[in-house]
Amino acid sequence: MRQQLEKTLSHVSQRAVKHWLKTRGLEHTAANTDLFYERLIKLIDNRSLSIDHLKNAAIEIEESGNKRIYLRNLQGTEAISSKSALRDHLDSLNVSLVEDRYQSIHQPIRPVLNYIGWFEQSPARVRMKFSETHEELEVNYETQTVTSQKITKFVVVVVDVESGFVQVRLDPASKVHPHKDQDGKSKEELYEDYYFRKAAELLGSEGLKAYDLSRAAEYLTTTQPRIFRLPIEKVRTSAASFQTYSSRRDVRDDPARRGAQLADGDNWVYEDLHGYWIQDESEGQLSREVFMQLKRRTSMLRFLADCLENEVEYAISRIRAI
Amino acid sequence: MRFLELEQYKVKYPQLKHYLTSLDEYLSKASETGHEVVPALLAKKISSDEGLALALLMLADDAGIVRPRYYVYCDLKDAVISEYDTKDQIPERIYCPFDDEEHSRQGFHVELVFELSREARGMTT
Numbered sequence: 311m312r313q314q315l316e317k318t319l320s321h322v323s324q325r326a327v328k329h330w331l332k333t334r335g336l337e338h339t340a341a342n343t344d345l346f347y348e349r350l351i352k353l354i355d356n357r358s359l360s361i362d363h364l365k366n367a368a369i370e371i372e373e374s375g376n377k378r379i380y381l382r383n384l385q386g387t388e389a390i391s392s393k394s395a396l397r398d399h400l401d402s403l404n405v406s407l408v409e410d411r412y413q414s415i416h417q418p419i420r421p422v423l424n425y426i427g428w429f430e431q432s433p434a435r436v437r438m439k440f441s442e443t444h445e446e447l448e449v450n451y452e453t454q455t456v457t458s459q460k461i462t463k464f465v466v467v468v469v470d471v472e473s474g475f476v477q478v479r480l481d482p483a484s485k486v487h488p489h490k491d492q493d494g495k496s497k498e499e500l501y502e503d504y505y506f507r508k509a510a511e512l513l514g515s516e517g518l519k520a521y522d523l524s525r526a527a528e529y530l531t532t533t534q535p536r537i538f539r540l541p542i543e544k545v546r547t548s549a550a551s552f553q554t555y556s557s558r559r560d561v562r563d564d565p566a567r568r569g570a571q572l573a574d575g576d577n578w579v580y581e582d583l584h585g586y587w588i589q590d591e592s593e594g595q596l597s598r599e600v601f602m603q604l605k606r607r608t609s610m611l612r613f614l615a616d617c618l619e620n621e622v623e624y625a626i627s628r629i630r631a632i
Numbered sequence: 633m634r635f636l637e638l639e640q641y642k643v644k645y646p647q648l649k650h651y652l653t654s655l656d657e658y659l660s661k662a663s664e665t666g667h668e669v670v671p672a673l674l675a676k677k678i679s680s681d682e683g684l685a686l687a688l689l690m691l692a693d694d695a696g697i698v699r700p701r702y703y704v705y706c707d708l709k710d711a712v713i714s715e716y717d718t719k720d721q722i723p724e725r726i727y728c729p730f731d732d733e734e735h736s737r738q739g740f741h742v743e744l745v746f747e748l749s750r751e752a753r754g755m756t757t
Contacts, residue, residue: 546672554710
C-alpha cells in the first residue's frame with residue numbers, strides 16, 4: 311500500500327497533506343516520511359480515510375498550493391453568458407465541456423488541457439486546468455555531471471461567470487520548460503503569457519485585464535482591527551523611492567516605520583506585502599494563519615505549497631470585497 | 633503655480649476638469665521637487681485608478697509638460713539601473729552597477745514614468 315500512497319502523493323508536499331488531514335479532524339502528526347506513511351496506512355486501515363480521499367486531496371493541493379495567482383478581468387464575456395453559449399464556443403474549438411473537475415494529467419509531452427467545466431456553485435464558475443512538464447537541473451561539480459528531473463506543473467484558471475473575474479493560478483516555472491524565446495531559452499514571462507492567451511481563447515474573450523490591487527493593498531495595511539499580519543512591506547513613497555520594512559511580527563509596530571508613515575504615509579502606494587491572514591479575524595473561516603504575498607504591480611498573489619482551496623478562496627473573496 | 637497648457641483640455645474634456653485641476657497641482661509640486669511622476673502615485677493622490685492617471689499624464693505629454701520615460705529597475709535592489717525614451721530601446725540584458733552583473737529580463741522590471749520636460753520647467757505661472 312505504501313507504494314500506491316507514494317505514487318498518489320509524490321507531487322504534493324507532505325506538509326500540505328498533513329494540514330489537509332488536520333482540517334478533517336484526522337490524526338496528522340508525523341516526524342518523518344516513514345511515520346507519515348505509517349500514519350496514512352493506519353487511517354486507511356481503520357476506515358477514517360481511503361485512497362480516493364487522498365487522490366482528491368492531492369488534486370486539491372495541486373490546484374491551490376504553491377500558486378502564483380494573477381487576478382484579472384475578462385474583456386468580453388459573451389461566450390460565458392450561459393453554459394450553452396460556452397459549449398457552443400468550445401465546440402468551435404473542438405474542446406469538450408466536462409462535468410467532473412477531478413482530472414490530472416502528469417508529465418505530458420506538451421502543455422495539455424486537463425479539463426474545462428462549468429460548475430453551478432454560488433456564484434457559477436468556469437474552471438479549467440492545464441498541465442505541462444518542466445525540468446529541474448542539478449549540477450554535480452565534483453563529477454561534472456548534470457542530472458535532470460521532470461516535474462509536472464499545473465495551471466488552473468477559475469472564472470466567476472457573472473462578474474468575469476479571473477484567477478490564473480500558475481505553479482512557479484522551473485529553469486527548463488516548453489516556452490522558449492527565439493534563441494531557444496526558457497522564459498517565465500512566455501510561460502505566463504501562454505496561459506493568459508489560452509484562457510482568453512477558451513473563454514472567447516479579447517483578453518484579460520489586470521485587476522487593480524492598489525486599494526486592497528492599502529486596506530490590508532491600514533484597516534483596524536488588523537486582519538493581516540505584516541512582517542514584510544514594500545511601499546512607494548511620495549518621492550517615488552521604495553522603502554522596505556521587515557519585522558519579526560508586524561512592521562506596523564515598529565516606531566521608525568510609524569514615524570515614516572506619519573510624515574508621508576498618506577502618499578504611499580503599497581507595492582509588495584508579505585504576511586498572514588489572521589485566523590481570529592476570519593469569522594471561523596480559517597483554521598490557522600495563512601501566508602500570502604501581494605504584488606500590486608503585477609496584480610499577483612502568492613500562496614505556499616500547503617495552502618488549500620478554501621484558504622485561497624477566503625483570501626481572494628476578502629480582497630474582492632474591499 | 634499652474635500649467636496653463638492644461639486649460640485647453642479642461643474645455644475639451646469637461647468631465648475631466650476636476651482631475652485636470654488635481655493633475656495641475658500635482659505637477660506644480662513635482663516641478664518644485666524635481667521628482668518624476670509615477671502613475672500609481674498620481675492615482676493615489678487624485679483618488680482614481682492607474683488607468684485614468686495614465687490617461688491624464690498622456691494629456692500632459694501632449695501639452696509638452698511631461699515626457700514619458702521607461703525606468704528599468706533591478707529586481708533585487710529596487711533601484712533604477714537604466715532609462716530609455718521608448719520601450720523598443722530596452723535591451724534583453726542590462727548591466728546592474730549595484731549587483732555588478734548583467735541582468736536578463738527575469739532580473740529587472742520596467743516602469744513607465746513621466747519626467748517634467750525641460751520646457752515645462754519654465755512653463756508654470
